[in-house]
């Protein structure tokens with residue numbers, strides 16, 4: 001049993017090493033990450049936030065997820081090895097066909113069933129159906145390695161020892177030698193695995209997931225390298241343009257597949273559009289503005305002749321991220337498949353080679369690394385929708401004070417000369433028609449100056465020259481009015497899963 005346990009641990013480590021290698025060298029999805037993708041849809045937003053709070057943020061949650069998958073995998077390997085050891089003691093011979101069935105075919109089948117919805121993930125951009133086969137192939141290789149290391153390792157550890165125990169001799173040093181040799185193999189796998197894990201850690205999303213754009217120096221158009229960033233992934237796709245396809249499928253008469261070159265001959269649109277994450281706090285910077293260039297999603301949909309019953313469109317990324325938009329919205333002329341961002345190809349982390357732009361909807365609908373546009377019936381759901389976000393995904397009007405910062409102390413003599421206050425205001429796809437400023441927590445309002453009106457689909461930049469004339473603690477507030485003349489408000493009946501509403505307030509102390 002001990003030998004079985006030992007062989008199981010080493011086999012588990014070998015399998016984990018193989019998974020890391022496949023992920024690193026071939027961008028193949030492995031259970032280490034897709035298990036998390038699969039499970040997180042079952043955790044509804046409230047507990048999800050709670051867990052996130054407990055472990056210290058989304059990044060830590062991801063790290064914890066990968067770490068525990070690795071540990072769990074080795075543990076399951078150890079248990080499998082122990083059971084194998086026990087069975088082997090009773091019944092000396094187990095045919096290869098049995099070990100194959102139990103340690104390769106069975107886990108493969110179970111994983112295929114459990115992980116089916118996320119198998120079509122590939123970080124270099126292979127289309128979904130092919131990616132599913134590749135993921136399964138990768139899994140098969142890993143399980144096969146497990147089985148071989150377990151069986152051969154067990155034989156190696158025990159054949160000599162058994163001969164001796166049969167004649168009543170104690171464990172000989174030779175078993176120790178064998179164990180040492182076999183253990184070395186385990187250490188080698190573990191070392192290799194750790195080296196690859198370190199490489200993957202370097203390119204992981206931990207360093208930039210959650211990047212915000214706010215504060216001093218906000219420009220009308222966010223530079224690409226400062227654009228806010230949110231991703232569900234541990235390691236983001238780096239799509240190979242040559243492998244990548246964009247499919248239009250589902251409820252259409254003519255399913256079609258496009259390659260990057262096909263877009264060169266299509267009509268390209270330039271469109272300034274602001275994106276904001278559904279989880280953006282009132283004072284936070286998960287919001288940025290860019291000029292996107294791309295083709296109209298409507299053109300692609302029409303070319304495929306949607307069928308009756310087409311009510312939603314599900315967008316798929318190569319990272320197996322999905323989200324849905326109403327069919328109406330998908331065919332709106334402002335909904336784009338963007339290929340460029342501020343004049344250059346989309347950067348990898350913002351969705352190279354193509355992403356959806358769905359003005360007025362929260363950032364999550366703007367699917368990055370887009371690879372499939374699937375026309376569906378009304379009940380289709382995406383990643384975060386399954387998790388329980390929504391039901392309202394339309395950006396409510398927002399405004400933020402970027403300067404001065406909260407809890408700032410200003411000398412009265414300085415303040416009396418005028419304190420420049422400025423920030424952004426965003427009205428989804430309704431535009432911004434007015435921004436107001438209050439220095440007494442919303443009792444009195446003054447019109448702010450709109451320095452950059454933006455477009456209907458993007459944010460506006462505003463400023464106000466505030467001249468406090470006495471010593472006090474001031475609560476500064478801003479509120480915006482959208483293009484439909486609707487004033488920003490706190491929507492009491494809106495669940496936080498539809499994004500929070502309210503006003504950004506800061507406190508400024510004027511002293512002598």
Ligand SMILES: Nc1nc2c(c(=O)[nH]1)N[C@H]1C(S)=C(S)[C@@H](COP(=O)(O)O)O[C@H]1N2
Pocket residue numbers: 227228229230231232233275276277278316317318319321349350351362363364365366367368369370
């Ligand atoms: N394929 C894919 N698309 C995605 C995501 C993702 O994890 N995978 N995250 C979404 C979320 S929650 C947001 S807020 C935006 C962020 O886009 P950005 O990183 O380009 O700012 O991308 C959305 N599109």
Ligand SMILES: [Mo]
Pocket residue numbers: 230276277278279363364
């Ligand atoms: Mo988001």
